[in-house]
Amino acid sequence: MIQVELSIDEFAYDVRSLIQAFYPDKKLVFIDSDYMLNNNMLKEDIELKISVKYMEHFIGLSFFKNGVPILENSVEVVYDIKNTNSFMGKLNLTMEQRKIYKNELKRLLYNMLSEVTGQLLPWGTLTGIRPTKIPMKMLEEHCKESDIKKHMSEEYLCSKEKADLCVNIAKKEYDILNKIDYENGYSIYIGIPFCPTTCLYCSFTSYSIDKYEDQVEDYLKALFMEIEDISSRVHNKKLITVYLGGGTPTTLNADQLERVLVKIKTSFPMEHVRELTVEAGRPDSITIDKLKVLKEQGVTRISINPQTMNQKTLDVIGRKHTVDQIIEAFHMARQTGHDNINMDLIIGLPGENYEDVSYTLNEIDKLKPDSLTVHTLAIKRAARLNTNKEQYMEMTPTDTIKMFTLTSEYAMNAGYKPYYLYRQKNMADNLENIGYSKEGKEGIYNILIMEEKHTIIALGAGASSKFVSQDGDLIERSENVKSVKDYIERVNEMMERKHLLIERNFS
Template sequence: MVDIELVGHEYHYEIENIIKPYTGYIKDASIRSILKGNLCRAEIYEGDNLVSFKEELGNEDQKYTKQLLIRTLYQVLCEFTGVKMPWGFLTGIRPTKIVHEMFENNIPKERIKKQLLEFYDIREDKVELMIKVAEKERGILEKNKADEISIYIGIPFCPTRCLYCSFTSYAIDHREQQVEAYLEALEKEIAFGGKYSSSKTIRSIYIGGGTPTSLNEEQLERLLMLVNQHFNVKDAEEFTVEAGRPDTITKRKLELLKQYHVGRISINPQTMNEETLLRIGRKHTTEDIVKVFSWAREIGHSNINMDLIIGLPGESSRDVKNTMDKIKALEPDSITVHTMAIKRASRLRESLEEYTLTQADEIEEMISITSQGAYEMGMEPYYLYRQKNMLGNFENVGYCKPGKESVYNIEIMEEKETILALGAGAITKVVDPKTNKIERIPNVKNVEEYINRIDEMLLRKQKGLKDLDNDF
């Protein structure tokens, strides 16, 4: 059991997050994080073994004080266990934000690199990745305009719930009435969104989930018609639908997406290994993936993303190599490579004793295989994020061919543009372009509550937008 004591500060959340990746290396230890005057100190002791580290503060602000407390603790954890994390003491989900802040302060690239290496103790290959992604993102973010927004529409239904998923989604079978009621409520919110956005420029529209294509063909067309009716779709730079699972995609649905001006779709195999698909609860085969992808190309979809997960239960580096070889043969326009995260509310978390989790060194090899495969397809990394409880404490990376970057993915990660979010569990983020201050307006997560309280959600959104947006 690890005993944690904080002295002189209350950064419980941050301290626990930096300790979490080390829990497998520490058995019965006492850890102290101390802020006293201008001194940050961390101690860890187990029996007679004591390691401590301290750093002095100047007149730094609260943010730097917190960073230094985390850094001192990270240093003692490294020395005590002999293990360094690839991302140093970074625990946030948006690592490139640090790089963007430094770019905005006109700090030269070499100085940025030096600070990431020496202060944050981030491994050199991860520093190179951060800078490369941030530079790619800048090309998109620099085109942001003050009156621009993006739109997110959530469809919280799936055919089944995958083993690793904790997303608040609902199995669509036997929910016909609820789906119809949800679409009726969503129609009200889309109509509201249309009024709000009428004085704005819409840069990107993203329909995600869940699995939007779990809607039947009639329901999907109804949704697409609503989006086209209330938003200026044709002038948007990007319109994405997360088609997702191949077992929900028909030729007709792909035709509807094309007909209603969807320019980017995602077909997500996660793996191209049959045994793994069965193990994780996917109701499709690798042949289904190839078939659906071929249909999409025949119909004229010219911007197709594919999502993959490395570290799935039971998979080895050889399995990941097999997946990448099959993906390369399909030639998608982009791929998103997720490192397996053990999510708190997932079925996997509930039954961990049944599965052998992939170790950090093999995750590292899997990352290398997917990165190399992406480069061989002519792709480069363009966005990057991290999650809690990721195997090996690694990262998720989006790769794409030139010109195929997802604008929405970059905007949602870097939070530089207002995103109007519609649907159950959707969170609108209003960004002040002058101060970069972000205000959130959340919808309720539960579908039944969303349906029953849609008028309340609309009033909340209307009030929030009026308070935050001077042009509304």
């Protein structure tokens, strides 16, 4: 156990995230001055104690092992604007001052954690989901590439490799977005929360189609109500991208899938749409009839997601399909005219090693998808891989970094270039997820959602809307309930949640 004591309740999230990056398997306990007395905590339960002392222009950190101080350091925090003070147990700082203070704290904490553990993190102090937002903002301010990389290195202690990657992806995104009128537009996400089975690592909103088949029509009826309601309120902005995800949209039968697409096209203005994506992620949900429907209804991009091409791993993670079905589904998609196909892979799956990933890449190379998204396994709290983790302890991969490097080298050699990047909590070896694509086959929706450049209105069970203000400084969220039953019964409430936000952002 690691115990963290803060002198006042500030920056706890940032401190927790950075410590967990160094100690991903350790329990963290944050305490106040009375915690040990009230909870009778035994000293031998604490492997490491970190004490954080905040003052108006000062941060002090102390590390203790077995009650004995092993490391102490401090830093003075200097602002351009003066007159900060500590008030009623809080740091009374402006937004800009809080940023300066937080970054000083994280650099100090990082350097001390690095000294204690002997580790360096490739992303330095960055623990957030969207590291490319930093260079993107600097590109928009017309900063030089060399200055951006220097900033990533000095301000956030990023490695040269990650700083280069981050800046190169931001440049690619910047070039793509400059060709799109995204500032005067919005995107739509449609959630279809059904899957053939739930994968071992999955924490998304998904329900077995076998168990919920009798609720699909009621779900579509509620979804169509939400589509009609929202589409009637957004006429004065351009729809830029549409994304059908889940779950797995292609668990719907061909008729249902066609009705969903027709409903979208007849409800929303489609003349400015740059991309219409459907996740056909599970090969066991794909048929020739469904692929024809997607093509006939103007779908421009689909995903067929194997995650791995090793049958033993597919069986472990709960994918009830074969490698042959992946290959067959891909060939059917090409035969029906789909010319922008993405495939997802996951690095760090239970029991996989370097040779398994190499085999997967060799098999993927035979198919030649138009884009490739490489995920590093992130074990979410609700996933079965976490709740039943004792069953898979002996299957934990040990060479994730080597596997990830292999995918990067493959992508470069095969003519794919990285175009978007994001990170998640609890990712193996503190790595990232990267989208690679052939030129002109980038997923525009992926860039828009990662860079939070405009409003994405999400419809359906478990869908999360993000309303971005005109100046981009304010992001407001609206969550739909996850349960299919609750969504069907409460769809009017889901619509009403969005009305005020639409009025505020689409006026």
